Each structure stands twice: as structure tokens, then as C-alpha cells.
Amino acid sequence: MVTIDEICASVLRHIPHADLDLLRRCYAYAAESHQGQLRRSGDPFLVHPMGVAKIIADLNLDVASICAGILHDCVEDTSATSEDIRARFGEEIQKIVDGVTKLGQIPWTTREERQAENFRKMLLAMARDIRVILVKLADRVDNMRTLQYVSRDKQERVARETREIYAPIANRLGLQWMKVELEDLAFQYLEPQEWKDLCGQMEGTETQRTAYIREVCAKLAEVLAENDIKGEVSGRAKGTWSIHQKMRRTGRDLEQVYDIIAFRIITDSVRDCYATLGAIHSNWMPVPGRFKDYIALPKPNLYQSLHTTVIGPGSERMEVQIRTHEMHRTAEEGIAAHWQYKERSPLGAGDRKAFAWLHQLMEWQRDLSDPAEFMQTVKIDLFEEEVFVFTPKGDVKALPQGATPIDFAYAVHSKIGDHCSGARINGMMVPLRYRLRNGDIIDIITSPTQRPSKDWLKFVTTSRAQTKIRHHLRREQRERSRRLGRDLLTKALRNHHRSLASAEKDKLLDKAAEALHLGTGEEILVHVGYGKLSPEAAALAIYPQLQSPDASVDNMPTLGEATPAQPRREPKRSVGGVRVQGEADIVVRFAKCCSPVPGDPIVAFISRGRGVIVHTRQCPKAFNLDPARTVEVSWDEDARLLRPVAVEVISEDKPGILAAISKCFLEHSVNIAQAKCKATEDSRGLNTFQVTVGHVDQLKKVLRAIQGLDGVISATRL
Ligand code: MN
Numbered sequence: 001m002v003t004i005d006e007i008c009a010s011v012l013r014h015i016p017h018a019d020l021d022l023l024r025r026c027y028a029y030a031a032e033s034h035q036g037q038l039r040r041s042g043d044p045f046l047v048h049p050m051g052v053a054k055i056i057a058d059l060n061l062d063v064a065s066i067c068a069g070i071l072h073d074c075v076e077d078t079s080a081t082s083e084d085i086r087a088r089f090g091e092e093i094q095k096i097v098d099g100v101t102k103l104g105q106i107p108w109t110t111r112e113e114r115q116a117e118n119f120r121k122m123l124l125a126m127a128r129d130i131r132v133i134l135v136k137l138a139d140r141v142d143n144m145r146t147l148q149y150v151s152r153d154k155q156e157r158v159a160r161e162t163r164e165i166y167a168p169i170a171n172r173l174g175l176q177w178m179k180v181e182l183e184d185l186a187f188q189y190l191e192p193q194e195w196k197d198l199c200g201q202m203e204g205t206e207t208q209r210t211a212y213i214r215e216v217c218a219k220l221a222e223v224l225a226e227n228d229i230k231g232e233v234s235g236r237a238k239g240t241w242s243i244h245q246k247m248r249r250t251g252r253d254l255e256q257v258y259d260i261i262a263f264r265i266i267t268d269s270v271r272d273c274y275a276t277l278g279a280i281h282s283n284w285m286p287v288p289g290r291f292k293d294y295i296a297l298p299k300p301n302l303y304q305s306l307h308t309t310v311i312g313p314g315s316e317r318m319e320v321q322i323r324t325h326e327m328h329r330t331a332e333e334g335i336a337a338h339w340q341y342k343e344r345s346p347l348g349a350g351d352r353k354a355f356a357w358l359h360q361l362m363e364w365q366r367d368l369s370d371p372a373e374f375m376q377t378v379k380i381d382l383f384e385e386e387v388f389v390f391t392p393k394g395d396v397k398a399l400p401q402g403a404t405p406i407d408f409a410y411a412v413h414s415k416i417g418d419h420c421s422g423a424r425i426n427g428m429m430v431p432l433r434y435r436l437r438n439g440d441i442i443d444i445i446t447s448p449t450q451r452p453s454k455d456w457l458k459f460v461t462t463s464r465a466q467t468k469i470r471h472h473l474r475r476e477q478r479e480r481s482r483r484l485g486r487d488l489l490t491k492a493l494r495n496h497h498r499s500l501a502s503a504e505k506d507k508l509l510d511k512a513a514e515a516l517h518l519g520t521g522e523e524i525l526v527h528v529g530y531g532k533l534s535p536e537a538a539a540l541a542i543y544p545q546l547q548s549p550d551a552s553v554d555n556m557p558t559l560g561e562a563t564p565a566q567p568r569r570e571p572k573r574s575v576g577g578v579r580v581q582g583e584a585d586i587v588v589r590f591a592k593c594c595s596p597v598p599g600d601p602i603v604a605f606i607s608r609g610r611g612v613i614v615h616t617r618q619c620p621k622a623f624n625l626d627p628a629r630t631v632e633v634s635w636d637e638d639a640r641l642l643r644p645v646a647v648e649v650i651s652e653d654k655p656g657i658l659a660a661i662s663k664c665f666l667e668h669s670v671n672i673a674q675a676k677c678k679a680t681e682d683s684r685g686l687n688t689f690q691v692t693v694g695h696v697d698q699l700k701k702v703l704r705a706i707q708g709l710d711g712v713i714s715a716t717r718l
């Protein structure tokens with residue numbers, strides 16, 4: 001097991017005044033917390049966090065990261081709480097530990113490539129502090145190194161996750177050694193047979209390879225010496241996973257693959273890098289298309305080197321990487337390398353361009369002398385404008401920041417969006433306007449009767465959702481208008497003793513539409529419904545031989561006027577609890593201003609494009625409306641419609657009064673939807689209830705009963 005002394009020694013090498021006492025206290029706490037726990041290998045559990053801490057210390061990260069490494073499994077696996085960690089070791093360490101724990105709890109299923117990419121982005125986005133990711137990666141490295149002890153199932157799951165998520169993140173952060181190690185370990189567990197075969201072949205050719213490497217290194221050193229360039233030459237086989245992929249790609253055997261060896265020359269300066277390249281190219285023939293200048297054009301993960309392949313000694317392809325010491329450090333340690341340079345500011349002005357993605361990635365400050373301080377300012381905000389959420393099955397969806405469950409529903413399928421009636425986030429019901437957060441597991445509830453609402457447009461953020469909702473609303477509006485237009489036109493034609501049905505049968509509507517340049521006959525209905533074409537004008541277009549009863553006024557008809565010529569028919573069943581005289585199946589709306597209740601005297605108006613709106617006869621708004629547009633309506637006694645109504649009860653402010661009022665509602669089978677109660681200055685209780693009633697008589701009865709309660713001053717309908 002890695003000892004705390006080893007870790008302290010490692011820390012002291014790069015942080016001379018490190019708080020070793022803190023490290024030791026973390027160690028003691030972890031040792032106590034994990035007391036008695038064993039790993040599958042039979043080792044004490046503590047071996048794992050100490051292994052993780054060592055990896056972090058070797059990355060030269062700060063003390064807080066190492067402490068978090070030691071403590072990272074305490075909250076997850078022992079009785080210790082996040083609060084304990086904060087109380088003992090401070091908020092900084094607690095936050096890293098919490099972040100690591102949170103990342104470990106993310107559900108994970110393996111799907112396609114895009115999914116994996118979203119996952120990687122999400123992990124980066126969720127870990128607001130880059131140290132969380134680095135500790136998590138160290139945790140993963142240690143787990144992969146000891147994977148032989150867990151079940152085959154778990155081996156496969158962890159190894160796949162490592163290959164698809166963690167190795168690419170290590171690569172993205174520029175941790176080359178970690179990427180290679182994670183990939184090779186994943187290979188070992190995911191394709192055990194191929195891995196074994198390859199290792200066997202590598203072993204079989206090792207003597208040959210070692211001799212070849214020694215020979216080439218000597219030649220390269222010679223070339224450097226001839227050109228007066230100082231440089232360290234080395235050569236080694238690449239990782240097994242990358243060799244395997246190369247063999248598969250090229251279809252060649254290991255014996256033929258000499259370029260599984262990478263030779264590396266590390267020089268003191270960039271000038272020497274190019275000089276070395278020149279020397280190599282003048283001694284051996286370069287392979288066209290293989291030269292890459294990552295010094296002038298660094299990789300997104302900051303990697304810099306010159307790469308070339310030449311026909312080397314023995315006419316074998318020989319791959320050489322040339323870089324400076326500093327570039328080498330960046331290549332191996334990536335992002336971690338950049339707060340280790342104490343003697344200079346983390347990034348010079350000249351480096352800026354090279355650090356394009358890091359530049360976006362980090363919110364960073366100049367003149368930071370303390371690496372720990374720099375670390376604190378390193379925030380990942382590259383994916384700030386995106387939020388990543390899960391379907392209940394574990395698929396990841398990327399949505400813009402601020403997206404709501406509706407946006408998510410439309411992103412899944414437009415039908416799901418159209419019928420979205422609610423959402424559960426992490427098992428809890430949330431309002432539809434809830435803003436999604438990274439890592440949310442979202443379950444959309446649909447209902448066949450749910451329709452997109454105009455209100456949704458106020459909070460959705462994706463253009464997909466906006467377009468779909470608008471489309472639906474337009475269609476709905478059109479359908480409403482068409483129905484209304486049909487009713488109005490029927491009436492208008494009836495005034496001329498004609499019927500719409502026979503007009504349709506004779507295709508007169510289509511003809512009229514043509515004459516009016518409206519396209520199809522249906523457009524006439526829609527136009528009448530929208531109020532763009534008067535029913536009378538439409539009737540005359542359909543039957544041009546008819547004379548308008550009042551030809552000078554080609555306007556909206558006088559719907560409310562009694563038309564004695566019209567044969568009275570039995571009102572048909574209504575839609576919405578109200579019969580519209582003579583007209584069947586008209587959807588009505590109830591005015592919000594007066595909120596009519598069954599039994600109230602009512603009157604209705606036809607509004608342009610919005611259909612029939614029902615008011616009470618007493619409603620002040622009803623007086624101001626155009627009488628020409630009124631229609632006679634009556635309640636449908638069979639409909640058993642429940643209507644909302646507001647009731648105000650003024651009472652003395654005394655205990656038990658609310659209970660008495662509630663009981664009274666209950667006894668009269670009146671449902672309370674909402675209650676607002678407050679005390680007025682003169683110590684009276686002002687109570688407003690939203691209730692639903694089936695009839696105005698029921699409302700009157702309950703109001704009377706409440707009025708009779710002891711302590712109630714008044715009970716009125718609002
Ligand atoms: Mn762990």
C-alpha cells in the first residue's frame with residue numbers, strides 16, 4: 001500500500017511549504033472511516049484511496065486535490081457525510097469530494113458514439129472545478145489497475161465506460177500517459193483474446209525489437225552529434241490498443257509493423273526541434289504525407305511535437321517525434337502541467353493562440369503565484385451554453401441552457417411534445433417551466449387529451465419546440481375558425497332558404513372560392529370563421545343569383561336578431577355544457593371576467609376567430625359588446641358541468657373559523673381548489689376561495705350556510 005509518508009514526500013518535492021498536517025489528518029480520517037472494509041482483492045479498502053492519492057500527487061496537483069483523493073470514497077461508502085468532510089477539512093475539499101461522488105452516480109448505458117460524446121461533455125460540464133475531473137480520472141486509473149478482482153460483468157461495464165468516456169477525457173485534457181494506460185487496460189478486458197494474442201506476439205518479437213530500438217537510437221544520436229544538437233533519444237513500443245487498431249486498420253501482422261515503435265527526441269529549444277527534423281530528413285527518405293507540424297499548429301489538447309516517418313535503417317519505416325522538454329511535459333501531463341510552472345505565469349501571451357480551447361475552458365487570472373490559487377480559478381465553461389439530461393433509459397440529450405421539459409419532450413418526438421402534460425425530474429413532479437439542470441433524469445408524462453398551449457411559447461427555448469407549438473396553435477385556430485365559419489354560413493344561407501349541405505354537394509363552395517381567389521371551398525369557411533369574409537358575402541358568392549336582404553350593408557350579419565323565417569329546431573347536444581341556439585356542436589369558451597356558473601343567466605358573443613364566448617347577463621363587459629354579434633345560449637342541464645368560481649368570506653379573526661368554513665364547503669359537496677387567507681388590519685379574516693360548483697343554486701346554498709356560521713360576517717361570490 002502507498003503510505004502517507006510516500007505521498008508527503010512526493011508533495012514536498014513540488015510544494016515545499018505544503019500543509020502536511022492536513023494530509024495526515026485526512027489519511028487518519030479515511031483510515032478510520034474505511035476501517036474493516038476490504039476490497040475484492042482481499043486488501044484493506046484504504047489501499048484504493050491511497051493509490052488514487054498517489055496518482056494525483058504524481059500529477060503534481062495541489063494538496064486539496066490529494067486530500068480529496070484520500071477522502072473520495074468516504075461519503076459514498078462509509079457513514080461519513082459531506083457535512084463531516086466540510087467541518088473537518090473545509091469547503092474546498094468537501095466540494096471536490098462531492099463532485100467526484102456526483103459523477104460516480106451518473107447512470108450510464110452504452111449506446112452510440114454521439115451518446116458517448118455527450119456524456120464526456122456532460123462530465124466536463126458537471127465538474128465545475130477541473131480538479132473534480134482529475135480526481136475522478138485518478139480514481140478510474142486505480143480501479144482499472146485492479147479490475148482483475150471484480151466479476152466479469154463488472155469488468156466489461158467498467159472497461160467499456162473507460163474506453164468510451166474516460167480515456168477520451170484524459171486525451172482531451174492532454175494526459176497522454178493516462179489515456180494510453182486506460183485504453184490498454186480497457187482493451188485487456190474488452191477483447192481478452194485479441195489482447196492475449198497481441199501480447200504473445202509482442203513478447204515473441206521483443207528481443208528483436210529491443211535490438212532494433214538500440215540500433216536506431218544509436219544512429220539517431222550519431223546524427224544529432226554530427227549536427228551539434230543536444231537531445232535525448234529514446235524509443236519504445238506504442239500502447240497495445242493503438243497497435244491493435246493499427247493492425248486492424250492496415251490488415252498487417254505485427255512482424256511487418258515496425259512503426260509500432262515511436263522514437264522520440266527531446267531537445268532544449270524549438271529551434272533544435274526543426275534542426276533535428278532537417279538532419280533526419282537529410283539522412284533518410286521521408287514518407288510523403290506523414291510529416292506533421294504540431295509545434296506550429298498544436299492539437300486542441302495543447303499537444304505539441306513534430307512528427308515524421310522516414311525510411312530508416314534496414315529500409316523500415318521509422319516514426320520519430322521531436323519536441324522540447326516543456327512540450328514533453330505538456331504531452332504527458334496536459335492540463336495538469338500548466339499550474340506547475342511556478343517561475344512563470346501559467347500562460348505567456350504567445351501561448352494564447354495555441355491554447356484556443358483551454359482559453360475558452362478556463363476563466364483564469366494573470367499573475368497567479370500560487371498554483372493552488374490558479375487551480376481554483378480553473379473552471380470548465382466550454383459547455384456552458386449546453387445542458388445535458390437523461391431519459392429514464394439513460395440516454396443523454398444535449399439541450400441549450402435554460403431548456404424546459406417541453407423542449408426536451410419535443411427533442412424526443414413531436415408527438416411527445418404535443419401531448420406533454422407533466423414532467424418528473426429525478427422522480428419529482430416539476431412545473432413545465434422548470435429549467436433543466438445538468439444530470440437531471442427526466443420522465444415526460446403524456447396525456448392523449450393534452451394539447452400545446454400558447455403559454456408554452458413564453459418559456460420554451462428551442463426553436464424546434466417553438467415551431468411545433470406555433471404550428472399546432474395555427475392548425476387548431478384554423479380548425480376552430482372553420483367550424484365557426486361553417487355555423488355562421490349555415491345560418492346565413494338559411495336566411496335565404498338554402499342549405500350549406502346542398503351547396504357543398506353541388507360543389508358551389510369550390511366555385512365560389514375560385515371566384516374569390518381563395519383556393520378551396522374550405523378556405524371560405526375558414527375566412528368566414530376568422531371574420532375576414534362576412535357570411536352574407538360568402539352566401540352571395542355561393543349563390544350569386546340571391547339578393548342580399550340589405551344589399552347596401554355587406555358586413556357582419558346580425559346574428560342576434562330573431563329570424564322568424566328560420567324553422568326552429570330542437571337544440572342539439574352541446575359541446576362544453578352550453579347549447580348554442582339552433583347550432584350544434586359549437587365549442588364555447590367561458591369569459592374569465594364573470595366566470596358563469598350553470599344556472600346563471602347567460603349570453604354569448606361571437607368573437608373574430610375565437611369562437612363563441614359566454615358571459616353572464618350581468619357582466620359589465622357583456623353590455624359593451626356589439627349586440628349584433630350576440631347569440632342566444634342556454635345551459636345544457638344534462639352536461640353536469642363543473643365550473644370554477646371565486647368566493648370571498650369575511651370573518652372574525654378567530655381560531656377554528658377556517659375549519660368551519662371548509663367543513664361547510666365539504667358538506668355541500670363543493671370542492672376547494674385554492675384558498676388564500678389573510679388577516680386585515682381591523683383583525684378580520686379575509687378569505688378567498690377558488691371552488692368548483694355544478695350549479696348556481698348549489699353555490700347559493702353553500703354561501704347561505706357559510707353566512708350562518710358563527711363569526712362569519714359575509715360570504716359572497718366574486
Ligand atoms: Mn474510488
